[in-house]
Amino acid sequence: MKKISTLAIALIAMGSLATPVSAQNIMPKVSTEGGATYTYYLQGAGKASSCYASKEVGSDNNVQFTKDKTKRLQVKLVASASNYNIVTTNLETVKYIGCNNTNIAPNIQNTTNGYVRYYDDAATNAVWVVAKNTSSAPADMNNYYPYYAIKPSANNNASWNAFGGVNAKPAQVRLHGQADQGGQWNFIPADVATLNAWADDAKAEIDALTTTADKNDVLTAIQAAQSATEADVDSKATNLLSAYTKFFKQVKLATIDVTEIETDYNAHKGQAGYPTESSFEAYKTQIQSVTISSTYDQIANVTNTAASAITEVNMPADGKVYVFVNVHKDGIKRYLDYDNDQLKVKELSGKVVNELPSSAKFVCRVVDGNYMFVNNDGKYLVWAAPALRDNKGTNSGKGYIAAYEAKWADLKVAKSSVYGCLNIGGLRSEAQENKNAQQSYFIVKNNGALDGVGTYSEYNTDTYSSIFRFEEVSYPNTIAFNTVSDVEGVKSIATFSAPFATVIPEGVTAYYVSTADNSTATMKAITGKAIPANEGVILTYQSGDAVTMVPATNETLATIENNKLGNSAGADKTIADGDNAYILAGGANGTAFYKGTVGTTLKANKAYLTLDVAGGEAISMNFGGNVTGINQLVNAEQNNAPVYDLTGRRVVRTVKGGLYIKGGNKFIAR
Structure with a gap:
């Protein structure tokens, strides 16, 4: 059983492991000239009821959608450089499916532009990228797995998805940008040859997969699909994809080991950035809530979505000592330290945080809801981005001040969206002309440089990260x-x-x-x-x-x-x-x-x-x-002066190691 490590939990929460990595090799087969032809139905998998691309052509050659299976459009994929053409196979005239507008489309009531349409040739707007994908709206995606996202290759800078649905308005396809990924299209096998090819791929994939999930149901569905006829290809394709979906849900469920997550939590219990006990219990309960009836995306992303249950985390504490480790989507962990009198971001590269130089270890002081940190060199940590021409912080952007000054050294620490992590920042400028640029979290670029932006905004992108682990370390205070x-x-x-x-x-x-x-x-x-x-x-x-x-x-x-x-x-x-x-x-x-x-x-x-x-x-x-030590250690037996205990009572015989007064001086008896 695959365990979820501490780093994996953080990376999943960051989104870099949101797409599962459990084989998933079944991809739509490409038809070749003079070779095999594989045909598919295009099934919409969006928020509206599932429906299919229709043979009926709408106004201005728009692709229409239907629930009537007798009117389904059949298509094949044809390679076009590194991408694909989607070509019709059951229309009187061969058409290419394309998009005439690479901008985000208007809403569904608008009928003027932004549609997917039929074209007579493989023009640029009829070239598509086809890839595995998961939905950004898991609750809306309970259709067959795998899903295939398609996007017009004319706009490769955005993540475009085709969305199919039946509505009271004219049925259509519309496009969505990264902020509104509504759904994906499924390529459903339309004939025996295509279904057999998929079934063969599925068997090879599942046979090779080591898992505790039960393979019997999916292998039975694969065997049935391999003996499909034209009369039952539709039902057997549906059964295959349904069994395939259920199987991979079970595979993914088997990787979610709450015991491992709890062990990791207990190892960091009480540490800065990690959930409080009540928040962790809510988090664990939400992780345990996914079952085989959940969507695949809900299961695959549960550690991410469950993070919303973590409403309270532990904050830095007085006298605790921390190494600040930046967590970045590029997978490289970097820590803050000083080099040649300048705050730098250095790669951790397998080093043990407790063994880092003492200059990288910062002692905390809580100050009226803010946090001050000073290192072993007496450097008080302040915000810095030395590469910036303006607003680089105080002390020429060196990232420290030599004496405490509240406005610079009292830093803001806030809960992060990433499990076990925090954001930290402070004043970057006193410029009055641009108050929005006066404060910022520490931001690390993917090249290891410090950068900055006005306001306390969390950054967690491929390029920028404000996400830090507060690694608790030892220090002689x-x-x-x-x-x-x-x-x-x-x-x-x-x-x-x-x-x-x-x-x-x-x-x-x-x-x-x-x-x-x-x-x-x-x-x-x-x-x-x-x-x-x-x-x-x-x-x-x-x-x-x-x-x-x-x-x-x-x-x-x-x-x-x-x-x-x-x-x-x-x-x-x-x-x-x-x-x-x-x-x-x-x-x-x-x-x-x-x-x-x-x-x-x-x-x-x-x-x-x-x-x-x-x-x-x-x-x-x-x-x-009150003198103590060697000069007051005398032998009471060698001096006839009276001896008193500490209450003032005279004693006749002293006890070795006892404290007494003699001649106005204290002594320890030998």
């Missing part, structure tokens, strides 16, 4: 705290730094080291709402084990002067000789800064103590008179 017992009033502690300003979380106190010597580092609490970029800090926390650091926007930055803490903001730090680096740790002598080993690596977004000259093996921390 989630801080895991270490529990401590020798710092009064502090449950847990950690170091932190970042290449961009970050908000101090609720319940967290941030410190920097204002002075330090070879024995003690003096900690100074930070005042302000946010930690400046590239500053090392110590964080203490009373309420939990971890916090996620979120980029700052307009929060007041703390003033930090003469900070003795170094940082590894944005990149791992290898301790070098002469750094005099001390790493915060809980060693054998308690919580302190311990001398770092040259050649060891401190992970990105951490902090460490630096001394002007090398000190001892460990440096204690002085939190406003």
